[in-house]
Amino acid sequence: RTAVDCDSLRAAGYNDLVQRKTGLLIDAYFCATKLRWLLANVPGARQRAEAGELAFGTIDSWLIWKLTGGRLHATDVTNASRTMLLNIVNGQWDDELLDVFDIPRSMLPEVMPSSHIFATTQPELFGGPIKIGGAAGDQQSALFGQNCTSVGMAKNTYGTGCFALMNIGEKYRTSNCRLLTTLACTVGPRQYALEGSVFIAGAVVQWLRDGLGIVKSSSEIEALAGSVADSDGVYLVPAFAGLGAPHWDSYARGTMLGITRGTTAAHIARAALEGIAFQVADVLDAMKSDAENEITELRVDGGASRNDLLMQFQADILGVPVIRPRIVETTALGAAYLAGLSSGFWNDLRDIESVWQTEKIFQPQMSADEVAGRRARWNEALRRAKQWIDPA
Numbered sequence: 001r002t003a004v005d006c007d008s009l010r011a012a013g014y015n016d017l018v019q020r021k022t023g024l025l026i027d028a029y030f031c032a033t034k035l036r037w038l039l040a041n042v043p044g045a046r047q048r049a050e051a052g053e054l055a056f057g058t059i060d061s062w063l064i065w066k067l068t069g070g071r072l073h074a075t076d077v078t079n080a081s082r083t084m085l086l087n088i089v090n091g092q093w094d095d096e097l098l099d100v101f102d103i104p105r106s107m108l109p110e111v112m113p114s115s116h117i118f119a120t121t122q123p124e125l126f127g128g129p130i131k132i133g134g135a136a137g138d139q140q141s142a143l144f145g146q147n148c149t150s151v152g153m154a155k156n157t158y159g160t161g162c163f164a165l166m167n168i169g170e171k172y173r174t175s176n177c178r179l180l181t182t183l184a185c186t187v188g189p190r191q192y193a194l195e196g197s198v199f200i201a202g203a204v205v206q207w208l209r210d211g212l213g214i215v216k217s218s219s220e221i222e223a224l225a226g227s228v229a230d231s232d233g234v235y236l237v238p239a240f241a242g243l244g245a246p247h248w249d250s251y252a253r254g255t256m257l258g259i260t261r262g263t264t265a266a267h268i269a270r271a272a273l274e275g276i277a278f279q280v281a282d283v284l285d286a287m288k289s290d291a292e293n294e295i296t297e298l299r300v301d302g303g304a305s306r307n308d309l310l311m312q313f314q315a316d317i318l319g320v321p322v323i324r325p326r327i328v329e330t331t332a333l334g335a336a337y338l339a340g341l342s343s344g345f346w347n348d349l350r351d352i353e354s355v356w357q358t359e360k361i362f363q364p365q366m367s368a369d370e371v372a373g374r375r376a377r378w379n380e381a382l383r384r385a386k387q388w389i390d391p392a
Helices: 003-011 015-022 031-041 045-050 059-067 095-101 138-145 202-210 218-225 265-291 308-318 330-343 349-355 368-385
Strands: 074-076 110-112 115-120 131-134 154-158 162-169 180-183 192-198 235-237 255-257 298-301 322-325 358-362
Touching: 003 015, 003 031, 015 095, 031 045, 031 095, 059 074, 059 115, 074 115, 115 330, 131 330, 138 154, 138 162, 138 180, 138 192, 138 330, 154 265, 154 330, 162 265, 192 265, 202 218, 202 265, 218 265, 218 308, 235 265, 235 368, 255 368, 265 308, 265 368, 298 308, 308 322, 308 358, 308 368, 330 349
Parallel strands: 074 110, 154 298, 298 322
Antiparallel strands: 115 131, 154 162, 162 192, 180 192, 235 255, 322 358
């Protein structure tokens, strides 16, 4: 709905301004152009907004509003940083951006720290008032839940897609590799993270199940892929919806290469899992380049992180240990850490570091020459998948 608006803003030269102030690239995924469209197209919306009768916020703002009976209109810095309206250098709504998008400041929620006592809930909701002790975006919460609170620590969440974040510390920097810069959850000085998203990860397994019927349930994929020693030269680029970071090619499409008469369902299943790991490796390479930091380990979470074959191949192709915690639902764990710190249940980061536990470490086992060869072939497969659809 607002893609054309985003094209116009980019053509007018606003992309550098937006990236410099927000860490984001102009895209209809973020809130600003959606809000501008609503104000322009919903009858009476702009007039009511300017009269102070409309409030805007992300889902956390709505929840806080409802839980407090409308007493508090607030958000945290990480959710605010995804609106394309927050200056993430100073942590405040940016007047220049509000002017560009023509959005009244009066609509916006108060920006608060992620670990903070926002307010208490209405007593009648839960039989008494309960402190609201934290709020965060899901990926920033997962980064915090993985205890990635030091520079260079990185995590990847394996779900339908993948979301990789790397802590880059207190110094703000924009990406030269088409990644996003975001605010991280902190309990001290402001910290930043680089973020890269992979559009299709676990969704490729769903396609093997629902589209091809190779497996009856997603849980069968590991055993099937593990029944062969390797993919026998098959590469699957799951660009079903284009390619995300760091390629950002909306015209790419899914591609399978290297098929022979001997190719089996098992080879395709293995190539699908390996395609997930290759995409994550591309994102992490971009992060290392931007941050000028090596990644010494990768902490993993999300449903697909339970797949041992995928995690081992991820460690192999990255050349660093992949660490899976006991609790892989780290977004929820991060939210608990934030609330526990603000309420005094835990005193500081050292307390939560002692709570976090490793379930399994996957050590790289592939030779450097094999990794280089495999990644070269992956890059060739990527090249053939890109710009498949005619932009015209």
